[in-house]
């Protein structure tokens with residue numbers, strides 16, 4: 001028997017929940033009535049509860065029967081066992097429970113969030129975050145996604161406050177000194193989608209999308225930052241109703257910005273919660289990247305109203321059905337809304353993030369066994385989101401967008417208000433396409449890893465071969481390897497040939513070790529993974545690669561240039577290409593003007609910065625200046641009329657790189673001058689450039705600058721401004737300043753939703769990493785107590801930056817001694833990524849030093 005799954009002979013159909021939170025004492029009392037169907041005689045009912053005290057429990061029926069239960073809480077299993085004196089007969093019952101609980105500070109379950117109001121006074125609100133398994137901290141329930149039910153909630157609150165839940169308010173009345181708000185019934189849905197928010201909230205006026213009123217909620221004084229989020233909310237909701245061919249399943253849609261929030265956002269049906277940076281933004285002051293983040297997250301959560309909320313995975317092993325789809329749909333919606341943002345090109349960056357983990361021996365298949373709650377938590381990673389979405393994009397391109405959409409519509413219609421598995425999705429897509437797709441897709445969903453496709457010429461043929469991509473030939477000893485070396489995939493491939501009469505496209509499925517494509521006469525290049533949608537990396541022999549590099553910059557699409565750089569860098573990390581060759585390749589991108597391609601180039605330089613010795617740093621700085629300076633000289637510091645948003649953002653990215661990684665004194669001096677000017681006239685600096693100035697000034701900053709940025713962090717008027725100054729506090733070089741930032745990460749001054757990410761940044765910084773690692777070791781217990789689980793896990797991702805042999809040994813010793821487990825394969829993945837970085841240093845350190853000396 002699985003200790004983590006509830007018995008299935010008692011099934012809930014409807015919950016009536018009444019909760020009375022007390023924001024002052026940080027506690028709540030609750031009563032609930034759960035309508036149950038009992039399918040076999042039993043003396044016992046088991047449901048989930050954690051950190052709750054159940055004070056009374058009894059069963060009753062319409063037949064007048066009544067039975068009081070003995071309650072036993074099993075804290076370690078997060079269950080509540082109700083035992084009855086005699087057997088309960090099959091049929092319909094009502095279970096009535098009375099309980100109390102706490103509003104915790106760990107940003108999960110029912111929790112407290114605090115903020116300062118416009119007058120600087122501390123205020124509290126209460127919010128919920130239930131996914132994956134924390135509804136059980138707010139009310140006893142069958143807390144598994146497969147137990148869908150209707151929820152009818154009532155909140156009893158201070159009359160001065162506002163309450164929001166999943167549905168419209170059905171009634172509101174006074175009861176003594178309290179306000180009692182009853183919400184309409186929800187659709188049949190899973191427990192993890194229930195939400196309550198109580199506090200001094202303000203909202204925008206609703207906009208109507210079809211029959212749905214859509215509003216943005218936030219703490220008072222921030223409503224002026226809500227327009228952009230509401231606009232993208234309405235646009236994406238409209239897009240999805242059309243794409244899915246089904247109306248929005250709720251009766252209203254509220255988007256709520258919560259000052260303390262562990263994840264990015266949460267798709268509670270009708271009451272989507274966000275961290276402030278993912279919903280509230282001042283369009284005139286924000287960078288392109290900051291606006292894109294809001295658009296992405298809002299569209300993603302809206303996509304979930306169907307994928308996840310209306311149709312839900314049966315169990316957490318299938319979470320990719322929610323998250324991969326929402327990520328894929330987010331791209332489609334944002335791309336439709338703002339085609340000039342070229343969202344699918346930017347998606348290359350996300351795909352590369354998935355490759356980085358999926359190339360490890362410690363990767364996992366997208367669909368992966370989940371038992372304990374911490375294993376469910378570990379599923380919310382780049383493999384579920386980014387790999388999953390990449391695989392869907394590849395399938396969409398393979399089937400064609402129309403057939404793909406028809407399959408999605410069929411799937412949603414068939415499983416609405418119910419649960420589904422991966423096989424159901426393949427069946428629906430296969431039906432629409434009139435071709436079975438299981439065999440092809442199983443390789444991408446049920447097997448770990450991805451293929452490296454190698455391309456070479458053999459006479460009149462282009463020869464394509466596949467092998468599993470791994471960073472190391474053999475698994476390191478501390479890893480339980482996932483999958484095997486000789487795995488093969490059915491890979492849908494598009495090859496483009498350049499011929500005298502134009503471009504020729506060839507499509508094939510590479511399902512064996514090798515495939516041959518005859519090269520059209522007169523071809524002057526062959527590009528594998530045309531359009532860049534495939535979830536595989538490509539390695540060309542030197543002469544084929546050279547033909548492609550001659551087409552730079554504009555003879556290839558931006559996503560293709562991105563892949564060229566990203567794939568080449570991966571082969572360096574895997575020991576297949578010398579690092580010096582990669583730097584030569586990088587130098588050929590001086591004329592590049594695409595933001596995403598530059599991201600890929602700069603990611604590799606940042607990685608090298610972490611593996612070189614301090615003596616080689618001037619060489620890397622010199623190399624960076626030589627690479628970046630021509631583009632900066634061309635773009636200048638100020639936006640030009642008619643320029644697109646991506647170019648503006650690129651200007652900011654490149655200036656930042658030149659002033660920090662390139663350590664360019666001229667840029668640093670100009671940054672200081674322009675920053676001063678921006679304080680007098682906020683319009684003096686383009687919003688896309690301002691964050692770069694702040695990062696540069698932190699990089700070379702002294703104690704006075706630190707104090708200044710700290711003040712600005714505290715006084716920030718938008719979530720984005722607050723984040724810029726906060727992360728700048730991690731960007732200084734002086735140890736005594738970095739030590740202050742570390743202290744602030746545990747003192748309560750930096751919100752616990754942000755602090756782990758700030759520490760992660762410090763672990764990744766070559767100036768802070770020793771200090772930060774030492775601090776983490778000494779403050780581990782405190783951080784474990786303070787930070788949300790999710791945050792602590794993400795913080796530890798920073799150990800990837802500790803890329804020296806000594807630090808690596810110390811990291812292993814620490815995690816082993818502390819017996820730390822983040823669930824799933826998370827820790828193994830961090831340790832293996834660290835090994836990949838240190839191995840690069842060991843393998844290439846000398847050659848790199850000799851190469852870089854020329855630039856110092």
Ligand SMILES: [Zn+2]
Pocket residue numbers: 267300301304322323326
């Ligand atoms: Zn999601």
